[in-house]
Amino acid sequence: MVGYGYIIETTIFNFLGSYDYDPNIIKHDSFYDSELGAFFSNALSLPITATLIATFRLNWLWIVFFSGYFVGVEWLFLKLHIYTHHWWRLEYTGLGLPVYYVLAKIFYKWILLPARGFRHNLMLYLITGSICASAHILPMLFFMNRFYRPGWFENVGRDSIAFSAIYYLCVSLLYCVIVRINWKTMWIKYILTGLFIYTVNKVLIKIEILHSLVWWDQMYYVSLAICLIALVNIIDKRLSKLHE
Structure with a gap:
């Protein structure tokens, strides 16, 4: 909810x-x-x-x-x-x-x-999104570690939060897809996720949408992505167990 x-x-x-x-x-x-x-x-x-x-x-x-x-x-x-x-x-x-x-x-x-397919995936996505959004946006509110400036709104705060919302919706979907794929080697998904988020951050900085303000900012979001993959994997297994 x-x-x-x-x-x-x-x-x-x-x-x-x-x-x-x-x-x-x-x-x-x-x-x-x-x-x-x-x-x-x-x-x-x-x-x-x-x-x-x-x-x-x-x-x-x-x-x-x-x-x-x-x-x-x-x-x-x-x-x-x-x-x-x-x-x-x-x-x-x-x-x-x-x-x-x-x-x-x-x-x-x-x-x-018992529910599989769409129902399972929707619940997994909503749960993932709730955790991802909170962990992504709350540090921005309290610690001013970064802000986004896509130029959608004149107010910087609103512009930043709006882009953050689109960002978390997209990466939450990514986390769910990565977890649902059957990987032969489990550690590959953690490495790929960390590299992907790091690359996205660098690209957003390059095109001047992301403005990173503290030394730990990018380290935090890469670590967060890896931790979320582990957490989403646990949630996915828990939902699957409930449906067995």
């Missing part, structure tokens, strides 16, 4: 400018501060309640209750001026959350019942 929420947030928040958060935690960049507010919503509060509804098989009354609760919280944040709508409306939240919670119940059934 975190992975699904990230994809929705990438679309409506990063690219379509639906709303802004103002938690006033990150001082050096207002958009990064807004991004952190979106992160708390999509990585913590919403997926926690979605998991609660799915795991305990709560009925429509609970779905309506939690949907109404978050609409109320959103209304309160608007009144407290720590959240601002642009084209987004409370009605969209009220209509979207029931769909989100129903999807959580569907995904939960997929995990419990």
